[in-house]
Amino acid sequence: MRSKYVIGSGALLDWAMAAWREVDPGLDLRPVRLDQDAAYVFDLSVLDNLVVDGATAFAAYDDQFLNFRRFELMAKLKERGFSMPALVCPGALVANTASLGENVMIGAGAIVGHDCQIGFNTVIGSGANIGSACRIGNSAWIEAGVVIGRAAKIGANATLGLGVIIGDAIEVGKFCVVDVAGKITKNIAAKTFLHASFDTSINIVEL
Template sequence: MSCKFVVGTGAALDWAMGAWREAAPELELVPLAMTSIADAAEVEALLAGRALAGATAFVTFDALHLNFARLERMGAFRMHGLRMPPLVCRGAIISDSAKISENSYVGPGAIVGQGVKVGFNTVIGAGARIGHGASIGNSCWIEDGVVVGRAVKLGAHVTLGGGVVVANEVEIGKLCVVDKPMRVDADIAARTFIQASHANPMVIVGE
């Protein structure tokens, strides 16, 4: 039986264990609870004495810190040569021509269209719809029910909150957050924050 290390903290770890049991009941699941974001010494201690040959891993997620916390954890375990196949929940519909990269998650009822490319470490929530030909960057977060139109381009570390609809062929630059129910009909420049708590968009300038 293949072994999968499921890495996380608290409720997120419990959820991921349950999701993997449903998606791949043939796997031997080993939960690894972490107390820090991605401490190298803690990773070494968690993996010490364990057989890594043929094992895979999955790092659980949150939407905080533009997904950097999850990315750091992913990198810490990837350094040990562990493959990190995506978690595709039961009920998700994914085109045969779509590509879902490592440590990504596709929730139940989500639809991923033809030719879609999803970067690593990205979350596509339950019931979300990704139109054909869309390109989703690394470490993105797409909340439950979000609609992403055809040929849309999302840069790395983009967060789309609940109620967002992105029109066809729109481009949203890296490090953007759209956390306000709305339809996005025009391109959004990198590092733009559109949130319900602020009347106007905010843009981070500089490096």
């Protein structure tokens, strides 16, 4: 029987298990709970007992530290030789010309248009709408319901929050956080933090 390790914690791990169960009922799913200590360090010893031997893996972690926690976990699994196919949830519509990297998650009801490129480890939330010819970098996090216009470019490790709408051909740089609901009509430079609690944008430094 084909096996898959699903590694993560909390509600997101439970969700990923349920999603994979729907996507591929024939999989032997093996949940692995991975905790962090007070300094946000993973207890990676739980990975030592995982056996590749044809099994695949999926990292089910949230967007902590610009999604680097999820990326770190993915890297540790790749070091151990695991293949990490993308998870496309039931009800998602992904064009056959779209390209999905490893450990990508496409939520239920999301739409990914023609000729899109979605980098590895990126999360596209439920109901998000990604226009044709978009380029989304590695380890980005796109919340549920976000709309991204045609030919837009979203940089690596960028986070787009609830209610964000990215206009056609707009570029959002890497390491950006856009967490202000509404339409973005101008390019956003790398390392820019936009949040409803701040009157102006903030630049992230030393990253």
